[in-house]
Amino acid sequence: MAKTKPLTNTEVKQAKGKEKVYKLSDGDGLQLRVKPNGNKSWLLDYYKPYTKKRTSIGLGGYPAISLADARKLKSKFRELLAKDIDPKEYKDDHERIQLEAVSNTFKHIATNWFEIKKTQVSENYGIDLWRSLENHLFPELGKLPISKVTAPKVIEVIKPLAAKGSLETVKRFCQRLNEIMTYSVNTGLIHANPLSGLRAAFQKPVKENMPTISPEELPELMKDLSYASIKLVTHLLIEWQLHTMVRPSEAAGAAWREINLENKVWEIPADQMKKKRGHNVPLTEQTIELLNRLKPISGHREHIFPGDRNPRTHLNEQTANMALKRMGYENRLVAHGLRALASTTLNQQGFDGDLIEAALAHVDKNEVRRAYNRADYLERRRVMMGWWSEYIELAKQGKVGVSNATLKIVG
Known part of the structure; x- marks a missing residue:
């Protein structure tokens, strides 16, 4: 069989369109395809690895891809074929990877x-x-x-x-x-x-605990709160968070539909909780009284603590912090620190640490114990929360340290 004569640059340049598509061969599978309209492009004919099925791959159009460029591409793809790699699959994979790299920002x-x-x-x-x-x-x-x-x-x-x-x-x-x-x-x-x-x-941050006050300072806080020049809804929000021991965002976002007065439980849905686990808070006489005071204000709305500018939404979780700051508690107490105040007081009074952690909605890493705790703790927590609400009431009257011993109930 006669060896194919390589093309010259002149032949490639002067190739004209004919009535039908035709090809000029450069040898070793490299072809110049010429269309009737005169457009020219390069193809490489080859046999697929393993199946040995004849196929071809486009190398690009002329003159963007010159004869020398086409020969380089042919050599590259022939090297792939020598390693049993299909050039077309290789090219498609490379283009896909490049496209993904650009799109996957x-x-x-x-x-x-x-x-x-x-x-x-x-x-x-x-x-x-x-x-x-x-x-x-x-x-x-x-x-x-x-x-x-x-x-x-x-x-x-x-x-x-x-x-x-x-x-x-x-x-x-x-x-x-x-x-x-x-x-x-x-x-x-x-x-x-x-x-x-x-x-x-980067330098590690120095861990700082949320500013809070001691149990002995609770009467002072309740007195300051009673005289504070803040809106009633904000005042009641701070008391609600203090009694329920929830996080600021959970307190501010409380909704009336979550209140189960029949069972005396605030049923916070999972999507409102930090750890995406539903949390039930036993309602005490004092928290129910807070709800009764709020009912005329927001009972016809979705949220218990409606926003100032837009009552269709709820108060910002920073509202309580700003109020405490105006009351003179800057760097002494933040809203989140009310949880620490409750925890410290209950621990000092000898309540079960697991009960306190459950009330704070801290997730127990022991799954077996966590499952048991969720099933067993609600009624025991109800007793503890009742004690805590009574303690807050005594603090309002300035009687903490006098009668709190009679309230002590160890869970």
């Missing part, structure tokens, strides 16, 4: 991760989490392919926060970034998490 992957994450946290926490990504990470990292997110780039983004001393914020970003990158690994988008050691690049 950090923001796109973070969005997919958040769809799962938000089912595991409370609604308010989820909103804050997403807002933090939008404000601090997406502007610099959002359009970056996930495969291009590296520790040095992320450190440059977070460094200004660390310089300002916002070390707790830096810590949270490191945690969230690692969760997003781990999600990327688990979904096959990257092979390893390049941010696994990110925390080590």
